[in-house]
Amino acid sequence: MGAGSSLSYRTALIVIVFLALAVYNAVEIVCRIFTRFQVYHGVYFYSMLAASIGIIIHAFGYFLRNYDVSHSAPLEITMACGGGVLMITGQSIKDRWLLVMILPDCVVVQGGATTLFAGSNSTNPEPFLKIYAAWEIFQVTWFFVQECLISGLYVYRAVTLIRTSGVFRGDDAKRVFNHLILVNLLVIALDVTVLALQYAGLYTIQTSWKTLAYSIKLKFEFDILNRLVDLTKAGFNNRPSGSRFMSEMM
Template identity: 35%
Template sequence: MADAEEAPPSLFTPGSGNIALGISIVVFVTIALYNSIELMILIPVSFHRYRSLYFWSLLTSASIGVIPSTIGPTLQYFSIAPLWLAMVLSNVGFIMMIPNQSVVLYSRLHLVSQNTNLLRCVRWLIVFSVFAVVIPTTTLNVGASYLPNSRPWTVGFEVIERMQLTWFAAQESFISSIYIIDTIRMIRLSPDSDKRRHKILYELLAINIVAIMMDLTLVILEYVGFYFTQIILKATVYSIKLKLEFAVLGMLVSIVHSRGSEQLFQADCTTSTFS
């Protein structure tokens, strides 16, 4: 069975013999699993209805995304399970966690932006990324893992791995920037006397900036060669971003209610118990 130590250093540096990295992986995995399990409990009880895109993208990202994304690479790194099992978990988790995060962001975008052309652009951007980025990444990941001594497969995976990480970081940053721009616009239009709304808008702005910074951290780790550190930390980062969604949801509920659009919010996003 191929394992992490057989792979090129640029892919799985520094190898399963590194005690410090092994301990770090255990810590990151524990945090990610705790966050995802907590979310799996909180998400169903926080919504009155379960029919919205926001609800299902949030729930599937936490359950079918984060959990396999932590278990799969861990099994492969420590060589404690068949490679096929690690591959299935890793790639299912990747598909349901990374592209799905963009769906989570898109599903609540209409609450701050009424630009239908922009919303349509974001939707098709997500669809394009699935076919142009996700499928090649999954294929090369499996090939490089089963043929670690094959230079074409490993080099191809190195290239596509960096491309996909950069792509999705840029895509999520683009969607978050829409929130930032529209939040700033709402701050400017908000009456100076409405301090509570100003506070909510500034917190929403800060959360989107933090999300962009976390994505940037993952990109830096990948480009300096810490593949497994980036892979394991990625699941932890995405679990944190999903937990921040609850804070964002509560803020959006308050903003929408203050604008007298409660019925619109209930119809399009399903009302949360935060409202």
């Protein structure tokens, strides 16, 4: 965790593969965002774009740090931590009311991690390293709980829509919502792997794998969002209420 950390050859290979795949996924998502969205505004557009860009910045921040490309600690800290804020917070915001929960998390949890990360890479890292090690465990655990809450919310809404709305009762709709449930279960499974690596003490691999895991989760969520949008378009058949719904989504 400190400024003088170095990677073994095997670990360096694993980390660079994770970071490279994460950047590839994020670049693909950015391209798909601008080809898929009809109007470039709205919560979904900005959250998806912020999360994608955050993944790229976060990956390059850890690339600079892990492979001794740059000797600028402020640059590494800004990219790794700033990218992490965009990556995690951007991917979590899918509803406006979720801001009430997510923004305080961003300020307190990620703000604390950023401060401790910077301190552990300063000229006097010892006072920060032990606290940062404990805080990183707390941070990963907290965001795991947050992702479980958000995924649970989406599954609950999916079940409610199937039961209460005639628009979403066809076979196509059921397949889409089954896919939605599966995607959210996979999201939780990916978070479990990040949590496991952190509790196993594999900090360097955890940070690179987390970047890749968030890019995979974002691809899953973007795909299911597209299917939901297509289903909504077909179901509402260009009704005014459907048009308003679509303008908020896209």
